[in-house]
Structures are given as C-alpha cells and as structure tokens.
Amino acid sequence: MVKENCGVVGIFSNEDVNVIPMVIDSLRALQHRGQEAWGIAIPNKAPLKKIGLVSASSNEFKKITEEYSSHSAIGHVRYSTVGKSQLENAQPLKVKDLCIAHNGTIANVEELSNLVGGCTFTPQNASDTLVAAQRLVSLISENGKLGSALSILKNEMVGSYCFTFLSDDDAVYAARDPKGFRPMVLGHKESQSLHIVASESSALSAIGAKLVRDVSPGELIKISSDGLETEMFSEEKQRAHCSFEFTYFAQPSSKMEGTNIYLARKRIGQFLAKKYPLKDADLVIPVPDSARPAALGYAQELGIQFDEGLLKDRYSKKGPLRSFIEPHQSDRVEINRWIIPIPEVIEGKHVVVIDDSLVRGTSSKAIIKALRRSGAKKISMMITYPPIKYPCYAGIDFPSQEELATFTDSKEYSEQEIIEKVRNDIGADFLAYNDAENLANAVGIPIDSMCFTCSTGNYEPLGITPAFKTRKEMKGD
Ligand code: SF4
Structure with missing residues (x-):
C-alpha cells in the first residue's frame, strides 16, 4: 500500500x-x-x-x-x-x-x-x-x-x-x-x-x-x-496549508497562496535572526539547497558574512537528490556522503549553520561532523522549522515517531530538554528551532490557516486521533 x-x-x-x-x-x-x-x-x-x-x-x-x-x-x-x-x-x-x-x-x-x-x-x-x-x-x-x-x-x-x-x-x-x-x-x-x-x-x-x-x-x-x-x-x-511546504518541500521559484517560496524563506531567515541574534558568529552558511534563502536572510538581518561552507557534489549519483525524502535509510546516508565542506571557509570560525528542518537528525549529525573535521571553532545550528515530534498523516514521510530525532522514551521531558537531547545527539554547540508563530508571520499566512500538526501533535485539522504505527506497519518494509 x-x-x-x-x-x-x-x-x-x-x-x-x-x-x-x-x-x-x-x-x-x-x-x-x-x-x-x-x-x-x-x-x-x-x-x-x-x-x-x-x-x-x-x-x-x-x-x-x-x-x-x-x-x-x-x-x-x-x-x-x-x-x-x-x-x-x-x-x-x-x-x-x-x-x-x-x-x-x-x-x-x-x-x-x-x-x-x-x-x-x-x-x-x-x-x-x-x-x-x-x-x-x-x-x-x-x-x-x-x-x-x-x-x-x-x-x-x-x-x-x-x-x-x-x-x-x-x-x-x-x-x-x-x-x-x-x-x-x-x-x-x-x-x-x-x-x-x-x-x-x-x-x-x-x-x-x-x-x-x-x-x-x-x-x-x-x-x-x-x-x-x-x-x-x-x-x-477552515484552511490547513502545510507549513512544511514553505520551509522545505516546495521549489523556491514557486508561488503558493500568493507567496513566492524563495522570498518567504528569506523572510523566515530574517525573522529567525530577530528571535536568535547570534551576533558573535563569524559566518552564516546554509545546508544546501533548500535552506540557502533563509541563511541569506539571517545573515543580512544581522550583518554577518554569508558564505557557502557546504557544497553538494552535483556529479555524484545521489548528490542532486534530497536526503529526507529518500525512502531508505541507506540511501539517505549515501546522500550525506556527498555533502562536501570547504575547510578554507570554515576553519577557526564560529559558524551558524541554517537548515530547513531536522527530522531524523541523520543529515545534521553528518554535517556537524564534517564541519568539525574542517576546523570550525564553534557550530551553532538554527532550524527554520519548529521541532518535529509527531508523524504526518497528510502527505510527508516521517511516518513513525521512533524515527524522529525528538523521540524520547518518556513524556516527562520539557521542550527545552528535548532540544538539548537533539543538540547532544547531533553534536552541535548550540541548537535553536523556529516557532510556529514566527514562521507563519514570516510566510504571511495566518497561523490558524496553516498545519503545524507534526510539531504540535494537534490532529484536529485532519479530524483524527491517530494510533501511531511503526514504519513497518505504515510502509510494509
Ligand atoms: S503534519 Fe506537518 S508535514 Fe504534515 S501536512 Fe501538517 S505541517 Fe505539513
């Protein structure tokens, strides 16, 4: 199925x-x-x-x-x-x-x-x-x-x-x-x-x-x-436009609900800079490719240098593909091998890495490792999408909770403790996520006309109370 x-x-x-x-x-x-x-x-x-x-x-x-x-x-x-x-x-x-x-x-x-x-x-x-x-x-x-x-x-x-x-x-x-x-x-x-x-x-x-x-x-x-x-x-x-389309999924040249995706992502970066102004950073770099406009917006807002510290090998078999939407974990790992750091840009710097989402954490972990190997002095990671904690039943493939980087064995953790756990897992010195209100304001669509279920766990827009399933039950593999 x-x-x-x-x-x-x-x-x-x-x-x-x-x-x-x-x-x-x-x-x-x-x-x-x-x-x-x-x-x-x-x-x-x-x-x-x-x-x-x-x-x-x-x-x-x-x-x-x-x-x-x-x-x-x-x-x-x-x-x-x-x-x-x-x-x-x-x-x-x-x-x-x-x-x-x-x-x-x-x-x-x-x-x-x-x-x-x-x-x-x-x-x-x-x-x-x-x-x-x-x-x-x-x-x-x-x-x-x-x-x-x-x-x-x-x-x-x-x-x-x-x-x-x-x-x-x-x-x-x-x-x-x-x-x-x-x-x-x-x-x-x-x-x-x-x-x-x-x-x-x-x-x-x-x-x-x-x-x-x-x-x-x-x-x-x-x-x-x-x-x-x-x-x-x-x-x-009542509307429930998928907020994830605006940060990750859609093509930057596309226009959705009257909003150009590239400009929306740049504004998301600017709004993120107002929320987390890391003024002591030396450099802002994007995780290629979808976080590029947000990284540019973040850097411009704070007057920090923007540069390309990570490149995708476009000539590799998997390089031009996108790691998150590949169906098999082995393929996702293979894609991450083709993200190439540029040590001459990164060495000795406090680097702010902007990414559009943190789903399983596989990419983030590999990227932070690569930046450390390239001599980064400090690595701060900013995610333009709020923490993803719940499965999506409306079309995006993060079907089981246990696959998510935010997954914990208990419900006792506070939001900040979950972020700290993820930060530790991926190996960053600092980790911050955007919030739904900031994101919706940057996109220019009222928050109550957007879906944020994968972050909030409120399945009301879909009208369901899901019994969460494992990946095997959902995908049959
Ligand atoms: S749950 Fe998340 S990914 Fe799925 S439609 Fe809603 S916002 Fe989009």
Whole structure:
C-alpha cells in the first residue's frame, strides 16, 4: 500500500497540440516532490509508468511522445509515504475509464477500503490512491457526476489530497482537498490554447504557461473542449496549508497562496535572526539547497558574512537528490556522503549553520561532523522549522515517531530538554528551532490557516486521533 506526497499535473489543449512533451517537462519541474517513480496517462490507454527520475528515461522521450500523443494528459512523480517503493505503486492509476494521480495521504484507508468491497487493506497489497479511486468510481456510477461523487467521498475520506483525473472522453479534472493541505495551481498558455493544473507553479514556468491562481480548497476544475468549468465540492472555510511546504518541500521559484517560496524563506531567515541574534558568529552558511534563502536572510538581518561552507557534489549519483525524502535509510546516508565542506571557509570560525528542518537528525549529525573535521571553532545550528515530534498523516514521510530525532522514551521531558537531547545527539554547540508563530508571520499566512500538526501533535485539522504505527506497519518494509 502506498500513500504519496508527490507531484501531479494535468494539461488540456483546445488545439491539436501533443501535450506529452509539456507533461514531461512539467514533471521534471516537479521532480523535487518525488524521485521514486513517474508516469503519464492519456485517454483510452493504459498509463505509462517508470521507476526513477524522469530524466533517467530521456532516451525514450521521443518514442513516448509519439506513442502517447494526445492533446490531454495527466502525470505524476512519486514519493511514497506509506507502502513499498515499487513500479506497481507508481501512478497514474486507472480504474475503469478514470485515470487518477494523487498528491497527499489518505489517513483512514482501512476504513475506506471497507466501502469498496471489504477487501483487507495492507501496505503490501494496495495503495491509498487505488482505494480512493475505486470508491470514487463506484460513487460516480451511483451519482452520475464527479463533483457529486467527491462531495460524498470528502465526508468518507480523511486526509490530504490533490488529484488530477483524466476520463476516456479526454477531459482533465483537478480537485484539491477542502482544507488545502497540499498546494495546487491553475495556469494558462495562450499560444497553444491550453490550461494546466499542477502541484506547483514551477511546472507552469517549465512550459511557458502563466499562473492564473491557486486551485481553491474544495474546488473541482474540469478542462475540456467546452472550456474551463469549476464547482465547489466542499464549502468548508477552515484552511490547513502545510507549513512544511514553505520551509522545505516546495521549489523556491514557486508561488503558493500568493507567496513566492524563495522570498518567504528569506523572510523566515530574517525573522529567525530577530528571535536568535547570534551576533558573535563569524559566518552564516546554509545546508544546501533548500535552506540557502533563509541563511541569506539571517545573515543580512544581522550583518554577518554569508558564505557557502557546504557544497553538494552535483556529479555524484545521489548528490542532486534530497536526503529526507529518500525512502531508505541507506540511501539517505549515501546522500550525506556527498555533502562536501570547504575547510578554507570554515576553519577557526564560529559558524551558524541554517537548515530547513531536522527530522531524523541523520543529515545534521553528518554535517556537524564534517564541519568539525574542517576546523570550525564553534557550530551553532538554527532550524527554520519548529521541532518535529509527531508523524504526518497528510502527505510527508516521517511516518513513525521512533524515527524522529525528538523521540524520547518518556513524556516527562520539557521542550527545552528535548532540544538539548537533539543538540547532544547531533553534536552541535548550540541548537535553536523556529516557532510556529514566527514562521507563519514570516510566510504571511495566518497561523490558524496553516498545519503545524507534526510539531504540535494537534490532529484536529485532519479530524483524527491517530494510533501511531511503526514504519513497518505504515510502509510494509
Ligand atoms: S503534519 Fe506537518 S508535514 Fe504534515 S501536512 Fe501538517 S505541517 Fe505539513
């Protein structure tokens, strides 16, 4: 069984344009959202699925573009949060005449699977997307329309979901969950009379399309030869935009909820500097790559030198990938080997290292070791995201509590004691985390419209009281 965060795209052209090259380019622009597998679907054909990065199949692009030629298509890049990382779990999936690509996690998949024939759901035999798709298809056959089916499914299904759908009559659909956990945008390219829906605006830029707007939480968009139609399948007003997208997950060039991610991260660094002004530091360095704007903001705010003390080896097999979203621990360790310190920059200095998050602590530990080896006098680590203490059931892969760096064997520890434990574990001289209010202010979204569940343990935005599971139970590996 699989649940994904992932990236989704859907493109429809009203001219006879083959959109497949554009779907491929947009998936490449969403590659940071999932690196395990990718796929595309066109009407009246079984979806194409491939393991690995989109670019790994570049020698097949010409053949794929010809074989799957279509003026409407959806696509998907996958990163599993629940279930095994294997080809059959790649997307899009096809159930009857509906193809589906999903970004998010269905938290009550066992319960939902009882509504689709009572099959016993396990991480090994199904995907949450498949269960949701089966239920949706049966609701469509009972209720006639996708919008009516979604308005029923939203009450049965708990979780985060941005879907793109494709029907055999070649219409492309996009739906975003009522609280807007995961991002989704709508774009337009006038020259080819096409509309695009995608997880992030980076996918729009990749094909020269303009950002029209965010898809509203609870909205269903249909793009077909009749043009663009929209309806609300939920009128819920409470939002829970994932705060982690703004610090780590999203591409810096993307715009979400009206906010450019790069500028938001730079402001997060500035706000962090106001909260923890380490004025005796000699140097501020980012952990590459997503913490770079925050480190720049921190350094500029305090007038401290900013430099690159750590580089990723872009020519290594794993160097350009992101350690946290890799599914296997051995892969994560391998990635950290390709972070290269520059001793000439670091030696003899009090270094402030800015990172976007501290999840398992694997990267932080390796980085601090490397900085010590390079002669740093003092290492202060600042994390732009609050302490992650609880599993996410809304699409990000830190599924079991015991994997988190903040995990303790008792509930007696204070917040400060937990931070001290993490500091000691990773080997830093000083460790500080951002807080939710500071982060929300820097992003410019009201704190009560953002999700911070992985930090607070308040699962109200999802409407669940989870029984925490082990990684094996969640992912089947
Ligand atoms: S729990 Fe954390 S990672 Fe998951 S959606 Fe909420 S803020 Fe994002």
